[in-house]
Amino acid sequence: MKILKKDELLAAEAALLQHLPKAFKVYGYLHGLNRNKPCKWEVVVDSWPDFKxxxxxxNPENQPPFQMMSFFSADEKALKKFLEGDSAVDWSSPYIIAGIDTAYGPMLKEVCSKKxxxxxxNVLVHLMHLPDSTHLPTLTVDSENEMKISSLSSSHVDLVNNTWKFGGNAGGYRSIDNWIKNFPSSCITDKQGQPVAWILMYDYCAMGLLYTLPEHRGKGYAKVLISSxxxxxxxxGYPVYCYIEVDNEVSYRLFKKMxxxxxxxxxxxxxxxxxINN
Structure with missing residues (x-):
């Protein structure tokens, strides 16, 4: 096993390009790390430079709000061997394993059983991506609405946290504060300058948290935000992708149209x- 450092992280990011879109989650983490974005994770590989x-x-020295990990491999046997070893994952801690190919589900269950x-x-999702930004439809945005398009600030963290499905807590607050401060966001404001609809970027560089306050829905704000x-x-220079829960047909159709x-x-x-003892 090897923990990757600066130049190695750049090389690993380049290597994952050939495995998009399936490698987007890990690629997104590397993309942020390599552009000096705050990221409380470390990256390990089974071998170097030809990792599988x-x-x-x-990162044990900088714990994130959520104990989360992600991984990628085009070789299931190599991945299984790496996860079953003693160095890649501390299986004594609870984790959220994020954005993993469901085809690896049986293998993961076998590994977890042994451990x-x-x-x-928990959540099943579609991986959506925009391979060419010229495919983005042209939207007609009147001058009044165009003036309402802005970016979120730290003063909006509570609002976003309280409407986020997985938020409403201190961990959610810290995560959203990080995303707003360090990654792109877009919002539409009312006459008082308060956000009524918004979209953010996670620290793995996926678009997310698209939300419109109920009293402002039906005005086409989501399309404007996605386009913006x-x-x-x-x-x-960020990748353009997102995850949509499989039962969220409204969002799925929306991103398809976009x-x-x-x-x-x-x-x-x-x-x-x-x-298992918890």
Whole structure:
């Protein structure tokens, strides 16, 4: 096993390009790390420079609000061997395993059984991406609405946290504060300058937290925000992708209309892992 340092992280990011879109989650973490974005994870590989398995895990010296890890491999046997070893993952701690190919589900269950930990699938998602920003449809935005498009600030953290499905707590607050301060965001404000709709970017560089206050829905704000955000992140060189929960048909259709695509044969999931004695 090897913990990657600065130049190695750049090389690993370049190597994962050939495995997009399936490698987007790990690629996104590396993209942020390599551009000096705050990221409380470390990256380990099974070998170097010709690695077959790569894992993003919490940095023991800088613990994130959520114990989360992600990994990628095009070789399931190599990944299984790496996860079963003693160095890649501390299986004594509870984890959220994020954005993992559901095809690896049986293998993960086998590994967790050997490690004597519980695993449960939590969220099933479509991986959506925009391979070419020219596929983004042209929207007609009147001058009044255009003036309402802005970016979120730290004063808006409570508002976003209280409306986020996984927020409403201190961990959510810290995460959202980090994302707003260090990554692109877009919002639409009312006449008082307060956000009524917004979209953010996670620290793995995926678009997310798209939300419109109930009393402002039906005005096409989501389309405007997606378009604004895509243009913003393309200009900054970020990848353009997101995860949509499989039961969220409204968002799925919306992103499809905005030019995003997905591989219908590929789905990803979030898994909860906990010690069997807990």
């Amino acid at each position: 398995a790569i894992v993003c895990r919490p 004597k930990v519980n695993i449960q699938q 955000m895509v243009k913003k992140i393309c200009a900054k 030019g995003f695509i997905n591989d219908p044969s590929y789905e990803a999931a979030w898994f909860d892992v906990s010690n």
